Amino acid sequence: MPDPADRTGLTGRTGLSVPELLDLDRRHVWHPYGPMPGRQDPLVVESASGVRLRLAGSGGELVDGMSSWWSAIHGYNHPVLNDAVRGQLDRMSHVMFGGLTHEPAVRLAKRLVDMSPQGLEHVFLADSGSVSVEVAVKMCLQYWRSLGRPAKRRMLTWRGGYHGDTWQPMSVCDPEGGMHELWQGVLPQQVFADAPPAGYEAYDDAYADHLREMIGRHAGELAGVIVEPVVQGAGGMRFHSPAYLRVLREACDEHDVLLVFDEIATGFGRTGALFGADHAGVTPDVMCLGKALTGGYLTLAATLCTSRVADGISRGEVPVLAHGPTFMGNPLAAAVACASIELLLGQDWQIEVKRIEAGLRGTLAEAAGLPGVRDVRVLGAIGVVQLDHDVDMAAATRAATREGVWVRPFRDLIYTMPPFITSDDDVARIGRAVCAAAKEG
Numbered sequence: 001m002p003d004p005a006d007r008t009g010l011t012g013r014t015g016l017s018v019p020e021l022l023d024l025d026r027r028h029v030w031h032p033y034g035p036m037p038g039r040q041d042p043l044v045v046e047s048a049s050g051v052r053l054r055l056a057g058s059g060g061e062l063v064d065g066m067s068s069w070w071s072a073i074h075g076y077n078h079p080v081l082n083d084a085v086r087g088q089l090d091r092m093s094h095v096m097f098g099g100l101t102h103e104p105a106v107r108l109a110k111r112l113v114d115m116s117p118q119g120l121e122h123v124f125l126a127d128s129g130s131v132s133v134e135v136a137v138k139m140c141l142q143y144w145r146s147l148g149r150p151a152k153r154r155m156l157t158w159r160g161g162y163h164g165d166t167w168q169p170m171s172v173c174d175p176e177g178g179m180h181e182l183w184q185g186v187l188p189q190q191v192f193a194d195a196p197p198a199g200y201e202a203y204d205d206a207y208a209d210h211l212r213e214m215i216g217r218h219a220g221e222l223a224g225v226i227v228e229p230v231v232q233g234a235g236g237m238r239f240h241s242p243a244y245l246r247v248l249r250e251a252c253d254e255h256d257v258l259l260v261f262d263e264i265a266t267g268f269g270r271t272g273a274l275f276g277a278d279h280a281g282v283t284p285d286v287m288c289l290g291k292a293l294t295g296g297y298l299t300l301a302a303t304l305c306t307s308r309v310a311d312g313i314s315r316g317e318v319p320v321l322a323h324g325p326t327f328m329g330n331p332l333a334a335a336v337a338c339a340s341i342e343l344l345l346g347q348d349w350q351i352e353v354k355r356i357e358a359g360l361r362g363t364l365a366e367a368a369g370l371p372g373v374r375d376v377r378v379l380g381a382i383g384v385v386q387l388d389h390d391v392d393m394a395a396a397t398r399a400a401t402r403e404g405v406w407v408r409p410f411r412d413l414i415y416t417m418p419p420f421i422t423s424d425d426d427v428a429r430i431g432r433a434v435c436a437a438a439k440e441g
């Protein structure tokens with residue numbers, strides 16, 4: 001008999017059909033950057049294993065070219081990561097972090113301190129990348145407030161960045177791509193330098209001077225500088241010279257400004273170095289990690305800082321870092337993060353990333369000659385085809401899925417950052433799919 005309290009009609013039913021799922025999804029579920037109701041049907045994923053997403057119904061399988069937005073570096077349904085979650089689940093899935101602690105969080109913090117640039121000693125565990133950026137900005141502002149310099153409360157960044165979707169992160173996203181116009185008067189007003197000149201190899205003295213001049217001119221009101229090191233991700237998938245990171249470090253030291261690296265996309269080997277900072281041999285004062293931190297299993301992020309920052313905050317008028325998410329240090333997420341890091345460091349990950357880099361360079365070379373393609377670039381396990389027009393999402397997605405590959409273009413960009421376990425054949429397939437999407441999108 002149907003339960004009269006069950007207004008959904010779903011109780012006790014499993015195995016909704018694809019049309020039913022899509023209908024309910026369209027009517028009730030927000031998707032990233034989506035309208036309500038949704039205008040384009042998403043693909044329904046039933047399960048995922050290795051680098052393959054298995055679609056519901058007769059959808060078949062797709063090779064994942066996105067690592068679920070940079071996160072699933074070891075692929076899906078990995079036995080080691082599954083065991084880590086199961087083992088922790090049998091002990092406890094969560095306890096509050098105020099007044100309590102546990103081994104997964106402590107181990108993870110120690111791991112992150114040991115593997116990150118020298119000098120980062122203290123770890124704040126947050127539940128998403130955007131929140132870790134909020135915490136990073138709060139650390140900078142509170143540091144100067146504690147030192148009796150409350151006027152230092154703006155952030156400087158360069159254009160073309162992306163730092164997340166909550167308020168402080170949005171305020172340092174690229175002002176054009178970041179919808180600053182929509183939020184004028186609501187977002188904190190930050191200081192913007194020009195975007196770094198494009199290209200890992202390109203170095204421009206005049207641009208370095210521009211950075212120094214901007215930091216010097218605004219030093220009295222700047223709490224910190226925040227940038228994505230080496231690769232700007234969702235702000236435009238652009239690469240820049242690591243030398244600018246050294247310029248920022250020197251200028252920040254000279255002018256009493258803190259330096260924050262947002263490594264949420266670049267961390268854990270994606271760019272060919274363990275962290276973007278390692279390309280430059282620079283230690284920031286504050287560093288944000290997320291995305292690949294748990295190997296794509298659970299949401300978790302971390303904000304690391306130096307002893308100088310932590311001591312400064314803790315000696316202030318309010319001698320605590322006033323932030324404490326309910327799910328801070330979640331044991332399941334921390335346990336799988338430890339396992340994912342051990343898996344990464346226990347293998348020759350640099351060789352895998354180089355192998356994917358070479359594969360992407362080979363297969364994406366074809367795209368450079370296509371009409372409508374403005375630029376093709378590859379760095380580490382990241383491949384980007386930039387068009388001279390906005391991508392026709394539906395056509396590009398159709399072209400890629402026809403090749404058996406999942407990619408998710410945005411703006412004028414078709415890009416891929418495959419899991420590190422992707423075989424050479426599958427990298428070639430992803431390359432063909434990106435070219436097909438570039439042709440038809």
Ligand SMILES: *Cc1c(COP(=O)(O)O)cnc(C)c1O
Binds near residue numbers: 128228
């Ligand atoms: C994805 C991303 C964020 C935001 O992380 P969420 O977990 O989506 O909140 C912040 N900064 C960078 C560089 C990112 O790539």
